[in-house]
Amino acid sequence: MTDPRPALLRGPLVRLLDDPGEDDRPAPGSLSYLEDGALWLEDGKVHAVGDYAELAPRLPAGIEVVDYSGKLLMPGFIDSHVHFVQLDILASYGRQLLDWLNDYTFPEECRFAERAHGEAVAEAFLDEQLRVGTTTAQVFCSSHPQSVDAFFSAARRRGLRMLAGKVLMDRNAPDALTDSVASGVADSERLIADWHGNDRLGYSLTPRFAPTSTRAQLEATGAILRAAPDLHLQTHLAENIGEIAWVAELFPEARDYLDVYERFGLAGPRSTFAHGIHLDQPMRERLAGAGANIAFCPTSNLFLGSGLFDRLACREAGLATSLASDVGAGTDLSGFATLKAAYQVGQLLGQPLTAWQGFYRLTLGNARALRLDQHIGALRPGQEADIVVLDPAATPLLARRTARIGKPDSLDQARLGELLFALMMLGDDRSVFATWAGGECVHRRESDGTR
Template structure:
């Protein structure tokens, strides 16, 4: 049975029109009792229930979520689907983590059946946590990319995915070659980029595991296929930064390596960005590149504290990344909670309004997808999450005592997790329901 062409979603509805740091209260639009009208999977209208319900025909189906909070679907700007099975692995920092856990786990993705099983789990886990869009690393194996794109296509999700490029400083069983990685990436771009809601990202893991020739060819792919993405890591760990300086002594900084190979620009997304200076941040802002702030991973691996204030001051685009599997949760709520704590340690503040902006419209902007996702503006893809402020006894008790929207959002972000996600909808249709 095909879904109705028009349907209405009723409940408390919140979305963002801009960054609360820049626009204050004008940055958000909030309806205590609102209606979201969806036509053929896209947002048609949003407003107060009294006004919109009177305009709807008697045949329009209405999903009633009163008592719950409806937000645009969460946007995860950095995650490794192939690391789902090594989340919560004990005791290492970045470079040892890669050798001990990551590479052994990723070798299994040469097996298409294994890749498909993990891809199915990964997409379901995203939806279970209210995440409808993500920028995800696969492995060096083309089959790993095919598997994740196929799983996302089946669920109609908006995913950005790329085959990892890695031709040195890694075990043979997860190593490609400069020419081979280039050719395989080209074939995957031709097969998947722009198909339905799927997009491709050229994906050098990080500058240490790609030769200069592979980095050059990665930049060539970006030039040959305008509109594809670049995703990588930069300045996550001090030992990693020192290693890059040894491998690329001609570069001014770690970030400069990517710029020298034509990889810095719009739709370039770099995870972590902890050990950068203001020259690097200014270059990111001027080029249009984005940072993915990955708080649970940065704490778990002991990497350092992200400086959101400097990124904001210099005009860099910023989104939130769970960075599973060094990140410790698929939940954007848990990730925002840790972001708040990271910034507290760094002498900075993160309001609840700004946190939810970063997880929705801010993430969409960092991916240059805010004309498609991240808000409920007319014409946007109708992806949304329904959050239950009474999902647990503690959450219910604390939420009942809240006097303002800001306080309720903060409580959701600090005490909420996957249990607070009641439903997740993709293109105007339910994609996951609790129970």
């Protein structure tokens, strides 16, 4: 990609600069809201941020000024767990987890043996991600290394910050999808050499979950991770009661599901464990001690009937949580859909999600959980310029609701919170007016709401 031209984006600007806590009002110092804000972008990064009136006199002659007055600027959304290879089975009739894998997931992933298919789906997936304002995701590919090449190639052309990896799976799956210990290591090492640290890309080692990897494969994965601790790791943990019973049968020597991963050195500060619904508090504390995070996947958990995730129990244990779509079992790539479902799950557990906490998790909170906060998540000077521009009047119903709330000023946290909560509950892909990645506009909503 060519270097993006300098630009200044003007409009209301919201950033969560720290964990806002669980109260109705954000913790002091955690929120920044500029009613007439400005983001000065240079070389794909944030050069300066502040009130427009303060920055305008310093701007170089001829710089492009993009006026987003009446909209809402915030950091690009981050999805901590998603399967790009499951895009085309989104909204397939729901079953329990293990049935879902056998009936839909495995047959679909067999199609990615063909590089051309992977390329087509990667392009469609990234189009959708940008259309819903997601600029970074941690992505499961298939067990075919060419699916990883296809995904990373498409992400690099668009200048995106992405994490992804080849699924490692040497048992309990169709022959067309299984690898071996040796081939899994060889494929992973080649992909790491080609893609990890290439522009804005990072590699995530990706054992699907304990039942589909032998002890030898999990040990080999741990060895790669120990040799290169800047790699990420993603897998699944304690999503479904039947899955947990299966793990206990396959690994009788382990004291619990988490212990399977711990034995092979897979629980660490760059490890993401998707779901984590059925954990006890000592397991949460062990994960917290390792510096790992749990990806909360509310639409997927509800769709497959897996259970309700106890977010506050994780907070009590000091365990980081992130928010994720988990498409294809998840029902929507949109961060708004994830937030809405997370709020509803929280209500059932007596722990409703505030707008502050929701948008923190979708931006800086997810960046911190993935150890990417030095690059993205808060639009601080020097960070990469990944930005979502939201339209509070994108639909007739949303426009009615936000008109009743009124326009918040820089001191009006209560009204701003109402506005964000309305977006959280009523927003969808039409609410994303534009998406910027690496200092370039990579998606702009057309007047009729289409791309």
